[in-house]
Amino acid sequence: METVRDMQAAIAQQHKQQQHNKKVHPQQIPLDPFFLSNMIRYSLLLLLLLLSAPGQAVPAKEAVYKPGEIPNQPVRINKENFDAMLQDKTNPLWLLKFYAPWCGHCKRLAPVLTKVAQQTEGQMAIGKIDCTSTGAPLCKQYDVKGYPTLMFALDGEVQDFPYGRSAEELVAFSKKMNTLTVDVVASQQDADQYARTQTSNGIVFVAYDPASSAAADIPAKLNTSPFLQSYATVARKEQAFAHFLLLEPSLLESEEGLRVDPAAFGDFPSSSFVCRREVGVPTRCRPADADLRAWVRANNIPTVNDLGPTNFYSIGHKGRPLVIGVYHPEVELASGKDPETDIKEKLLEFAISNHPLAADYYFGYMNGHKWTSFLEQFNVMGGPQVFVLDVPTKMYWQDEKLGYDLDIAGLLEAKASGAVPGLSARRKGVDGIKDMVADWVENNLMAASVITLVFLLVLYVSLAYWASSEDVPVSAEEALLAAEQEAKEEAAAQLQEEESKKDK
Numbered sequence: 001m002e003t004v005r006d007m008q009a010a011i012a013q014q015h016k017q018q019q020h021n022k023k024v025h026p027q028q029i030p031l032d033p034f035f036l037s038n039m040i041r042y043s044l045l046l047l048l049l050l051l052s053a054p055g056q057a058v059p060a061k062e063a064v065y066k067p068g069e070i071p072n073q074p075v076r077i078n079k080e081n082f083d084a085m086l087q088d089k090t091n092p093l094w095l096l097k098f099y100a101p102w103c104g105h106c107k108r109l110a111p112v113l114t115k116v117a118q119q120t121e122g123q124m125a126i127g128k129i130d131c132t133s134t135g136a137p138l139c140k141q142y143d144v145k146g147y148p149t150l151m152f153a154l155d156g157e158v159q160d161f162p163y164g165r166s167a168e169e170l171v172a173f174s175k176k177m178n179t180l181t182v183d184v185v186a187s188q189q190d191a192d193q194y195a196r197t198q199t200s201n202g203i204v205f206v207a208y209d210p211a212s213s214a215a216a217d218i219p220a221k222l223n224t225s226p227f228l229q230s231y232a233t234v235a236r237k238e239q240a241f242a243h244f245l246l247l248e249p250s251l252l253e254s255e256e257g258l259r260v261d262p263a264a265f266g267d268f269p270s271s272s273f274v275c276r277r278e279v280g281v282p283t284r285c286r287p288a289d290a291d292l293r294a295w296v297r298a299n300n301i302p303t304v305n306d307l308g309p310t311n312f313y314s315i316g317h318k319g320r321p322l323v324i325g326v327y328h329p330e331v332e333l334a335s336g337k338d339p340e341t342d343i344k345e346k347l348l349e350f351a352i353s354n355h356p357l358a359a360d361y362y363f364g365y366m367n368g369h370k371w372t373s374f375l376e377q378f379n380v381m382g383g384p385q386v387f388v389l390d391v392p393t394k395m396y397w398q399d400e401k402l403g404y405d406l407d408i409a410g411l412l413e414a415k416a417s418g419a420v421p422g423l424s425a426r427r428k429g430v431d432g433i434k435d436m437v438a439d440w441v442e443n444n445l446m447a448a449s450v451i452t453l454v455f456l457l458v459l460y461v462s463l464a465y466w467a468s469s470e471d472v473p474v475s476a477e478e479a480l481l482a483a484e485q486e487a488k489e490e491a492a493a494q495l496q497e498e499e500s501k502k503d504k
Helices: 002-021 033-052 082-086 104-119 136-141 167-177 188-198 218-222 226-237 292-299 312-316 339-351 372-376 400-404 408-417 429-443 445-468 476-503
Strands: 093-099 125-130 149-154 157-160 182-185 203-208 244-247 273-278 281-286 304-306 322-327 362-367 385-390 395-397
Touching (some): 093 104, 093 167, 104 167, 125 136, 182 218, 182 226, 188 203, 218 226, 218 244, 226 244, 226 292, 273 292, 281 292, 312 362, 339 408, 385 408, 395 408, 400 408
Parallel strands (some): 093 125
Antiparallel strands (some): 203 273
């Protein structure tokens, strides 16, 4: 028995030493495999619902486009019926909404489009293209980057939508696109008055053909010659963006004699031509040819623009770099002029000059105080100052001396020769990383949303697993008692074994 007691004491001492030398491993609650599988299943279901749920009840019967029918409500367009829609002579004008069912702005726009569809029935049809479903190939084809995106199709050609999204603006667009594409004027004064009162950018395009018919019907006049037919075709295609006039030869004579300044309209009146008229800017003319539409697009921009959120992106992506003049409204100039007026005049003076580089750029100005944060990435502080920016590549050219001297010609010549190198507008360090992430998210909104949801799902599963296997706390006293109990059980087992041997 002494041996047994010694053995018990030795075992107990051994367990005490083990508890002293190492931390007792806590017990774990076994993880229920059904709990984990159900948790993953429900999490995946939640992810699918977040990606696809429209957030509102789906109409029991959604209108689907049928060729030849005139819809009075938005109809679904997909890859299968898109080509038929473009070729539909019954509905030559379409307003197209590219959307995602979960998009909040898309949902708010839906009742507006329903209302507009009723008001423009027979004049403009409205189609909706789901970028998360059967319309996805179309959204990729037309480089849709955000929801909702509005475009329009006219005579089978899809173009960017240039107006706002209110019901009034959409109805006004429909009315404009259903009026005559060309108006008749009797003089350059009439053309200037039209530019002031009927346009948003102060620009009109005026055609003249000495062979124009004296017919009262404008379409008949435009059908007089191949030149006017070409002009009418361009006017139709660009009707949403520009304004087109016809200088009528039969109306040019008056009691005061010829009411058109020949110098303002090129080789007048012996040849046909198209001119760009902008109030306060010399007129530019050219004969009609195959490049007329491209010329109209390139010149349907004011000579000097007040740059801001509504026009910066569109002008910057017209194919030419921007010469930007920056002014500060609180800076007092030695000339006594208003800073904004002064920078506009300097930009205009160069833009209408005969400098060979002037035609390669667009010109605009910005309030340096209002747009401080934006301008800092181009190393532009305050004003007055000028610099060059290529919007698509985010490259800029800036020289401290030439810029602050407002030497536009010197800056452009230095840029052309390479004396002033191009710099990247992307900021360095943490700000640069932020810019990269922001650009990627902006251009890959759907992918960013999916990645975020997957990350949240993984985090949720990990936390749930950790919570299910949380350690059960064990005190030192409980551990010691457990060790002593284990020692007693082992000693009792050995004692029983020895007694069994004695009995044998």
